Amino acid sequence: MTKKLSIRDIADELNISKTTVSLILNGKAKENRISDVLIERVVNHVERGDYKPNQLAKSLSTGKTMIIGLMVEKISDYFFAQVAYHIEELAYQNGYKIIYCSTDNDAHKTRELINLFRERHVDGYIITPPAGIEQDIQALIDDGLPVVLFDRYFEEVNSSYVILDNYKASFDAVMYLINSGHENIAFVELDSDQSQMLDR
Numbered sequence: 153m154t155k156k157l158s159i160r161d162i163a164d165e166l167n168i169s170k171t172t173v174s175l176i177l178n179g180k181a182k183e184n185r186i187s188d189v190l191i192e193r194v195v196n197h198v199e200r201g202d203y204k205p206n207q208l209a210k211s212l213s214t215g216k217t218m219i220i221g222l223m224v225e226k227i228s229d230y231f232f233a234q235v236a237y238h239i240e241e242l243a244y245q246n247g248y249k250i251i252y253c254s255t256d257n258d259a260h261k262t263r264e265l266i267n268l269f270r271e272r273h274v275d276g277y278i279i280t281p282p283a284g285i286e287q288d289i290q291a292l293i294d295d296g297l298p299v300v301l302f303d304r305y306f307e308e309v310n311s312s313y314v315i316l317d318n319y320k321a322s323f324d325a326v327m328y329l330i331n332s333g334h335e336n337i338a339f340v341e342l343d344s345d346q347s348q349m350l351d352r
Contacts (some may be wrong), residue, residue: 162197179273221269222252223262223279225303232280235302239278248275259284266292278302283346304348318351 276298305313
C-alpha cells in the first residue's frame with residue numbers, strides 16, 4: 153500500500169515551503185500572490201502523488217469545489233426533504249454535489265454550520281434562515297459568495313430568495329372557505345417572527 157503524500161512531502165519534493173503548499177491546497181494562493189506557475193506545479197504533483205482525490209487538484213486549478221451547501225430547518229420534514237431532493241437532482245445534472253444539514257431553526261447552530269461550509273470552500277449557499285443570522289448572511293454576500301434564501305427572507309438583507317406568496321395563498325384559502333359557505337374561519341399559526349409566518 154503506497155504511503156499518501158503529506159504537505160511536508162510535497163514541500164520537500166518541490167523544494168518550497170510547507171506554508172506555500174498549505175496556502176495552495178486551501179485555495180488561498182491568489183490572495184497570497186502565489187504565481188500561477190507554482191500553483192500548477194503543486195497541482196500537477198498532487199495529481200500524480202495521491203495527496204487527495206483528483207477532485208482537490210481540479211478545484212485548485214478552477215477555484216471551484218463544485219459543492220453547494222444546503223441548510224434547511226429540518227431535513228426530515230417532508231417539505232424540506234422534497235425540496236432538497238429536487239435541488240440535489242438539478243445540482244447533479246449541472247456537475248455539482250450538495251452537502252445538506254438541519255439548522256433546527258437555531259441561530260447559533262446555523263452560524264457554526266456556515267463557518268463549517270466556509271472552511272470547506274463550498275461554491276454557494278442555499279439557506280432557510282432562522283432569525284438572528286442577518287449579519288452572517290450579509291457577510292457571505294459581502295465576501296462575494298453566492299447565497300439564495302428560500303422559504304423565508306430578511307427584508308434588511310439584499311439577497312436573492314425564493315419564496316411562496318404566503319399572503320396571497322392565505323387570502324385564496326380564506327376566500328375558498330367563504331365561497332364554500334363557511335363563516336367561522338380560524339387560522340392556527342405558530343408564534344413566530346419568520347417572514348413567511350408574518351405574511352400568512
